[in-house]
Amino acid sequence: MTSLVELMDYDEVVEKYDPVLGLEVHVELHTNTKMFCGCANVFGGEPNTNTCPTCLGLPGSLPVVNGKAVESAIRIGLALNCEIADWCRFARKNYFYPDMPKNFQTSQYDEPIAFNGWLDVTLDDGEVIRVEIERAHMEEDTGKSLHVGGATGRIHGAEHSLLDYNRAGVPLIEIVTKMIPGTGKRAPEVARAYVTALRDLLKALDVSDVRMDQGSLRCDANVSLSPKTTGELGTRTETKNVNSLRSVERAVRFEMTRQAAVLESGGSVTQETRHFDESSGSTSPGRKKETAEDYRYFPEPDLVPIAPSREWVEELRGTLPELPWERRARIQKEWNLTDEVLRDLVNANALDLIIATVEAGAKPDEARSWWVSYLAQQANAKGIELTDLAITPAQVARVVELVNSGALTNKLAREAVNGVLEGEGSPDDVVEKRGLKVVSDDSALEKAVDEALAAQPDVAQKIRDGKIQAAGAIVGAVMKATKGQADAARVREIVVARCS
């Protein structure tokens, strides 16, 4: 099906059209309980075990607002430089879908808790773009449908569907940008950078797991093209199922090339919801709707309005942690990093890891060296993100400490790290299990040196003749014999001493 879609060359697209973006991000809060009931808010779990009359929408059940979720919503709003409503309400968004227990979603409509904000987004080359935030509002998540049978795993063509309501009622914050025009050929990159910046911000606020792979951070990308000749806004599409940062960029790029091809062939873009396919990198239309969706919003009569006092809002402002961009500026100054180095660290997702490693006791240079070289290579080899390596900053700091104390050589330290990455436990566990110890017993080293000298009598003679640089061969042999656990400098001293 995808092969039938005509695409326009990307350079040609941005020559003829100005892309306009709009990004809607849904964030699942990691509160202890759900938005409107006391059920545990946990990912996964045996289907339909974290449910109660309220989140199952049983007749007679009623919602009660989770105060912690409201608090998180306000903190998110404040961190996004939004105004916080003096008074706002929940509203019902009415539509039928089996994974929605009440067949309406309790959400917010024209009275969001936070509105009119902005987020500064740094692109790969250091350019900063200000993305304006329309609103951030509270709502509840739906359950999950599992469509069984059929080729695509989507509802179309499925034989039957299973429903899991564990996720139903999980608190969500929907963050909607204003239209983002004028990004030109960088639109896909801006989209990714925005979601990345938002993810880092939410992580710093400690309000969500922000795991795109688990759906705790979800992005819907709205894209339209405005012909440069007329400057008129184009028809937008909304692409869903964008499950990684990379997919955000790919989906926007794909839609730009697809829409341009449609327009170029004299067609018009259909306003519709599209579905991103990770494997092909393309989008396809969602289910066709016969009529325009009318959600019949009205104020939720089962809940009372929320009126956060100004005192409370200011108190919450006081709880905002150092935000990612503030932290970066501070670190750059403290560690005396150039813009370029800082940007590389940020782009490699290494900065937070390095900071955490420093906080755990390592020096900035030591921490940086581990993360940007050896660990970056390991992540690269495994094809995963640096942040997904199975080693913690604290463990890296411990390895550094072991090296500094002389307990490990650099080579042994790398082996210790390998052990941690392979799940053998903490650095100390690995040192213990693998027997990684610097051989510092001189008598053992002397024995090894003598054996090496005996094995290579001509080399031994050269050293005795004053050619000290020949000692390298003997040191190498000893290091090999001790499996790298000897201190090479000490070995050299012994070699020289034995030959003098």
Add this chain to the structure above:
Amino acid sequence: MTNDLIHATAAELAAKIHSGEVSSVEVTQAHLDRIAATDERVNAFLHVDTEGALAQARKVDEDVKAGKQVGPLAGVPLALKDVMTTEGVPTTVGSKILEGWLPPYDATVTRKLKEAGVVILGKTNMDEFAMGSSTENSAYGPTHNPWDLDRIPGGSGGGSSAALAAHQAPLAIGTDTGGSIRQPGAVTGTVGVKPTYGGVSRYGLVAFSSSLDQAGPCARTVLDAALLHEIIAGYDHMDSTSINAPVPPVVAAAREGLSGDLSGLRIGVVTQFSGEGYQQGVLRSFEAAVSQLKELGAEIADVSCPSFDYALPAYYLIAPSECSSNLARFDAMRYGLRVGDDGTRSTEEVMSLTREAGFGPEVKRRIMIGTYALSSGYYDAYYGSAQKVRTLITQDFAKAFENFDVLISPTTPTTAFKIGERANDPMAMYKADLCTIPANLAGTPAMSVPSGLSDEDGLPVGLQIMAPALQDHRMYRVAAAYEAARGAFGGPSL
């Protein structure tokens, strides 16, 4: 003996049970026997929970024997409207769509009743989803008015009021969205109270119109209603609209009222509720009540609340709008009826077939009205305007209560009409709630107390008393004083 037990008031029964003069089991059995003897004709009950009732009665009897402190109505039987969830006991809301559903949880009202030792006899008939004024909209057949079995017992809570009038129970629970407690009370000669909105938890009350629904006590005497009111009322953290304030002292007020002195009390007669469409016998009964209240010392004057004229149309936009959303959950996916699931149909088709088969015509009518009223492009004109009228009505009440302690009117324009008489004329049916709706829209308390019988047809008439929010006790005082002055007015010969 049995005859005494079913004719006694709840307060009398409680006193006898608590003193050990009779057992709760005896009292409960007497009422179960009465139900068995009469309900084939009345059809007040959808489900009689004989075992559950007797088990609760035995428990109260044991507690009394053991000398334990029991609640003021412990051991007294009660009829519960089938709109309240009862764990493991069928809850149909008078609809086919919930036939066979066994709720996994108790409504807060149900829980409070159980904790107070009240004996729940069973679940009473009602208009489907509480939509109606005659109980003819029940999917399980109409309830008959014990005063005249060819007539309606009011609605939606016709089962609860008929059970009281038929002496099948001395106490009942109703819910009042537009008059569903008061209008059945009026036409069956019983007392029905709609407390202040938020006074009684709605948790477990299967919603019709969330911003209007309010559960309340039904009884044959004002004091009994007050005793029940205090048991079911109070703040509930499970209901966000529940009021976090002390329960109004309604029992004390009812006892105070029995002294018969209303000197200095200012009563306003709402002028909007008379004239065309009001039955002469109802108006004469109301006039007689006004005279009696004057004799008790009350100062009475007319008061105009002009916005009340728009209450009915506003109600018939707000209530259907909310119901269209509240009833969306009945979709065959999780509980209740499922039609057409033969493996060939889509989810949407099964939902649609189930709702087609499971909802009755009045429910469908209101879902359609509400869906329309909330639609984009119509919202402001319908739902939006109705909310403005609601504000005006609230303001009219506020203004009237500046000069009056309580307001009064007939509860209904007419006495009980014949079954089938208005079945095909929704507008005529809706007018039965003309006088009761304003209090729902304003969230203020209101009650109906019998004002005797209409002189033209010998059928019961109700006097409505309305009070400001959280002043529920004021109307109990007036009602109790009036009730004592009025005296007995006979009962149905069933």
